[in-house]
Structures are given as structure tokens and as C-alpha cells.
Amino acid sequence: MKSDVQVAVIGGGIVGASVLYWLTKLGWTDALLLERRELTSGSTWHSAGNTTYLGPYPAMTKLFAGSIRTYLQAEGESGQSVSFHQTGSLRLAATERELNLFHTYKLNYDKLGIPFHVRTPEEVADLHPLLNVSGIFGAAHTPTDGHVDPTGATQALALAARNMGATVERHCTVTALTREAGHWAIETANGTVRASNVVVATSFWAREMLSPLGLNLPVFATQHQEVITQSIPGLEALDHEVPAWRDSYMSGSVRQEAKGVLAGVYEAEPKFWALDGIPEDFKEDLFPPELDRIMPHLERLIERMPSFGEAGIKVINNGPMCWTPDGLPMLGPMPDQDGLWLATGFNVGIGTGGGSAEFLAHWMTTGSPPFDLSVVHADRFGNEMSREAALAAIRGVYAVGYELPDSF
Ligand SMILES: Cc1cc2nc3c(=O)[nH]c(=O)nc-3n(C[C@H](O)[C@H](O)[C@H](O)COP(=O)(O)OP(=O)(O)OC[C@H]3O[C@@H](n4cnc5c(N)ncnc54)[C@H](O)[C@@H]3O)c2cc1C
Incomplete structure (x- = not known):
């Protein structure tokens, strides 16, 4: 294993x-990734993989769009498929307020150059024939x-990244991180590595790693559940994949998985782990x-998509998901820790990870962020937040995960 690198x-x-x-792409090819087990061993392997655009801030939307672009770029360069299904997605308007908001959001999407339409209930039914549109006002x-x-x-x-010169070490748990004169000493199961810069991308493990x-x-971490159904005849009959859809009424998202569907919901009271x-x-x-815990949401899902209620459930995945007090990731340098960078706290890590x-x-x-996105800066919580305050804030943001902000 390498013992000296520019970045780990x-x-x-x-x-x-x-x-x-991205670091290797931008020229830092003396880069080493250290993983405790196999790649994807944390939350990533069981994720639903949704990469839908409707985020809470315009600048976050740039991260969503940048993620799909990044994955497709990596696919082209590596020859490894990322299985992108461009189904498009619908955000149902459960209230008139939500429909009005979509009209205001549209102006911003136009500025970002991202296709965005406000659809009538009839148009929604054409796009997704299995949805019961009687209770909705339209959709984005x-x-x-x-x-x-x-x-x-x-x-x-x-x-x-490896093709551009980076190294990946699997089965290499980091056991300690200390600052020495001019560099970081990273102790691992396979020896010590010196690095000028360290990026901590260990999700809910980051808290203990940096304490x-x-x-x-x-x-x-919270426990987050998704269910996958058996085939649904209405989907078997179609020759194309239907758009994914999201809804504040059932507080969740649903997409096609083979000829069935995969649904994930955000319940009112999250369960921590x-x-x-x-x-x-x-x-x-x-x-x-x-x-x-998720039945009340699935009942609302059935109201929206009655065929879901007739399909057998094939798989239920209940996995850990990382949360911060405002639900946004922590990105950037840590104050007074020269060369220590965070990329952690992601609960929509597939949707926003690449961007x-x-x-x-x-x-x-380059020494400065490419655009203003202070809402995700790693130092925004300070160092004094109590555990109780953090958990209370996470409870709050988890429960309203599908509410829409008044301004975009
Ligand atoms: C059921 C479910 C469905 C989801 N669906 C979606 C979705 O549709 N779209 C979406 O965007 N997000 C979804 N998510 C969330 C998504 O899975 C996560 O946001 C994302 O995987 C986080 O990626 P990550 O790289 O930050 O963390 P992880 O994938 O958890 O990776 C962290 C890695 O750090 C390693 N590590 C930890 N400690 C050490 C150490 N000491 N030394 C070396 N390595 C270490 C771990 O082994 C792990 O591989 C879902 C989550 C769940 C639970």
C-alpha cells in the first residue's frame, strides 16, 4: 500500500x-481511497438509486443534475454500466398551494436549463396510467x-478514477487520524499512510471517527424502509417504464422496478439506530x-395507485440512512484542521453524491467553491450542538421530507 499521498x-x-x-479528473491523481470492507458496504448497496431533480434549493438542484452527468461520464470512461433509467419523474401536487409553487419553481428550472413542466391531472394520467389522479391538482x-x-x-x-491513476484499497479500515507536522497520519489495518489532505466520506461513521x-x-443514522412488489399486470402490459412519482400526501417516492414497483416512505416519527x-x-x-411503522403511508400509496394494493410484496429493505440536523450534507474544509475535508451526512447520496x-x-x-452553496458547508453547525438538539432537529426534517418550501 502507498505510504505517502497528496489526498486520501x-x-x-x-x-x-x-x-x-472528481479529484483525479481535476488533476489530483496521487489519490488513495481507503474502504473498510468492499465498495458500497454502507448505505449505498441497498439504496433505491433515485436520482430525481426536485431539490429544495436551486443550487442543490445543480448537485442533482451534476450527479447524473457524473455517473454517465464515469460510465463512458470506464465501460462499466451505471444502468441509468431515464424515466423522468412526477411530483404530485396534493394541494393547490403545491401546484402554485410548481409554477414559481419552473422559472428557476428554466434558468438552470433543466426541462420542467407543470402537468394537469389528465396529463399525469397519460404519463402514468396506473395513477389515480382524482385527488391531485396536477404535478411537476x-x-x-x-x-x-x-x-x-x-x-x-x-x-x-483508477484508470486516471488513483488507487483503491479495500479491506483497509482506518483506525486513527492524527495531525502531524504538515500532513495527516492515517493509521489503517494495513499500515500508516501520510496524506496532505484527507476527505472523510464515511457517512454515519464520521461522528466517531472525528471525535x-x-x-x-x-x-x-435512522432506519429507512423500502418495499419492492411482485409484477403488476398494468405495468407488464406497458412497453415502456413509467415515471417515478413523489407525493407529500403519502410522504414517499415510488418508481418502477422491473415490472413491479419500489416504494420508500418517510414516516412521521423516524427510528434512530x-x-x-x-x-x-x-x-x-x-x-x-x-x-x-409505514402502513399508514402505504395505505395512502394505495389510494394514489390502487394496483399497488393488489401486488404481493417481494422484498422489504430496512437499512441505515445518515442524517444531519437540516437534512443537507456536510461538504468542505473543517476550521482549524488544515487539510481535513468532509463529504458526509448524505441522506440522498445517490441523487446528490456525484454533483x-x-x-x-x-x-x-482551486481553493474556493465553484458557486455559492453555503447551506451545505461542513462548519455550519459549529461544534457545540448537543445530541438532544441534533436528534430533535433530525426528527423534524425527516418527518417533513416531502413538504415543499415556499420559495425555491
Ligand atoms: C432503504 C434506503 C433507500 C434509499 N434510497 C435512496 C435513493 O433512492 N436515492 C438516494 O439518493 N439515496 C437513497 N438512500 C440514501 C443513500 O443510500 C445514501 O445517502 C448514500 O448511499 C450515502 O452514501 P455515502 O457514500 O455517503 O455512505 P455509505 O454508502 O454508507 O459509505 C460509507 C463507507 O465508509 C466506509 N467506512 C466507514 N468507516 C470506515 C473506516 N473506519 N475505514 C474505512 N472505511 C470506512 C463504509 O464501509 C462505507 O462503505 C437510501 C437509503 C436507504 C436506507
Whole structure:
């Protein structure tokens, strides 16, 4: 293993692989990624892979759009498929207020150059024949987004980065991080590495990793569930994939998976996991399914898409998902920790990972962020937030994950 590098990225999920890719692309080819197990072993492997555009801020939308672009670019360069399904997506207007908001959002999407249409209920029914549109006011439609295979995307990014000169070390747990004269000393299971810069992309593991440095990161994990159904005859009968759809009424998102659907919901009361530390023996584990917790949402889903209620459930994935107090990732340098960068706290890491990595890598290689996005800066929470305050804030943002902000 290399013992001296310009930059080490810790964590081989979609975010760490994206950061490695963009750093090498922008010229920092003396780059090393360190992963505890196999690539994607954290949240990434069980993610639904949705990469839909409708984010809460225009600048975040740039990160969503940048992510699809990044994954397709890595696919082209590596030859490894990312399985992008350009189904487009619909954000249903459950209220008249939401429909009005979509008209105001449209102006901003036009400025960003991202196709965005406000659809009538009849148009929604044409786009997605299995939806019951009687309870909706219309929808926002972004026809050029969709979903990717998160594992394929991670592998494509890592392969493309390796082809440009980067190194990937798997089964190489980082056990300590200390600042020495002019560099970081990274202790790993396979020896010590000296690095001028370190990027911590270890999701909910970052809190424990950085606490020995006196840093108090408000990142915690919740359990998040998704269900995958058996084939649905109405989808079998179609010769194309229907758009993904999201809805504040059922607080969740649904996309086609083969000839069935995959649905993930944000329940009113999130369930936290491993608040006192991530178990050392945690592998590619899932938690036992808890359908009762999400049943009220699935009942609303059935109102919107009656055929969902007739399909058998094939799989329930209940996996860990990383959260920060405002639901946004933590990106950028840490104050008073020369050369220490964060790329953690992602709960929509597939949707925003590629674009966030591009943002961070520009910042690292040029000395300033490519555009203003202070809402994601890593130092925004300070160092004093109590655990209770962080958990209370996370409860709040998780429960309103599908509410729409008044301004875009
Ligand atoms: C059921 C479910 C569905 C989801 N669906 C979507 C979706 O549709 N779209 C979307 O955008 N997001 C979705 N997500 C969220 C998404 O999975 C995460 O936001 C994303 O995977 C986070 O990527 P990451 O690289 O930050 O973290 P991870 O994938 O968790 O990667 C962190 C890596 O760090 C490694 N690591 C930890 N400690 C060390 C150490 N000491 N040394 C070396 N390596 C270490 C871990 O092994 C791991 O591989 C979903 C999540 C769940 C649970």
C-alpha cells in the first residue's frame, strides 16, 4: 500500500468514489481511497438509486443534475454500466398551494436549463396510467431524471478514477487520524499512510471517527424502509417504464422496478439506530422489516395507485440512512484542521453524491467553491450542538421530507 499521498479519501460508498473520481479528473491523481470492507458496504448497496431533480434549493438542484452527468461520464470512461433509467419523474401536487409553487419553481428550472413542466391531472394520467389522479391538482414533471444502479455507479467511478491513476484499497479500515507536522497520519489495518489532505466520506461513521480530534459532528443514522412488489399486470402490459412519482400526501417516492414497483416512505416519527456508536461488527446488514411503522403511508400509496394494493410484496429493505440536523450534507474544509475535508451526512447520496463531489473537488483543487452553496458547508453547525438538539432537529426534517418550501 502507498505510504505517502497528496489526498486520501476515507469511505468507499457512492460519495467517496465520486470524490475520488472528481479529484483525479481535476488533476489530483496521487489519490488513495481507503474502504473498510468492499465498495458500497454502507448505505449505498441497498439504496433505491433515485436520482430525481426536485431539490429544495436551486443550487442543490445543480448537485442533482451534476450527479447524473457524473455517473454517465464515469460510465463512458470506464465501460462499466451505471444502468441509468431515464424515466423522468412526477411530483404530485396534493394541494393547490403545491401546484402554485410548481409554477414559481419552473422559472428557476428554466434558468438552470433543466426541462420542467407543470402537468394537469389528465396529463399525469397519460404519463402514468396506473395513477389515480382524482385527488391531485396536477404535478411537476422533470422528464430527464430517473434512477441508476448505485453499485454499478460506484464501481464505474472507482474504475474511471483508477484508470486516471488513483488507487483503491479495500479491506483497509482506518483506525486513527492524527495531525502531524504538515500532513495527516492515517493509521489503517494495513499500515500508516501520510496524506496532505484527507476527505472523510464515511457517512454515519464520521461522528466517531472525528471525535478524537475534538470535533462534534451532528450526524446520526435512522432506519429507512423500502418495499419492492411482485409484477403488476398494468405495468407488464406497458412497453415502456413509467415515471417515478413523489407525493407529500403519502410522504414517499415510488418508481418502477422491473415490472413491479419500489416504494420508500418517510414516516412521521423516524427510528434512530446506533446512537451510542456504530457496532464494530456491522457489515452489509439490514434491520428486521417493520411494516407497521409505514402502513399508514402505504395505505395512502394505495389510494394514489390502487394496483399497488393488489401486488404481493417481494422484498422489504430496512437499512441505515445518515442524517444531519437540516437534512443537507456536510461538504468542505473543517476550521482549524488544515487539510481535513468532509463529504458526509448524505441522506440522498445517490441523487446528490456525484454533483457534490464535483463541487468539493473544485473547492479542494482551486481553493474556493465553484458557486455559492453555503447551506451545505461542513462548519455550519459549529461544534457545540448537543445530541438532544441534533436528534430533535433530525426528527423534524425527516418527518417533513416531502413538504415543499415556499420559495425555491
Ligand atoms: C432503504 C434506503 C433507500 C434509499 N434510497 C435512496 C435513493 O433512492 N436515492 C438516494 O439518493 N439515496 C437513497 N438512500 C440514501 C443513500 O443510500 C445514501 O445517502 C448514500 O448511499 C450515502 O452514501 P455515502 O457514500 O455517503 O455512505 P455509505 O454508502 O454508507 O459509505 C460509507 C463507507 O465508509 C466506509 N467506512 C466507514 N468507516 C470506515 C473506516 N473506519 N475505514 C474505512 N472505511 C470506512 C463504509 O464501509 C462505507 O462503505 C437510501 C437509503 C436507504 C436506507
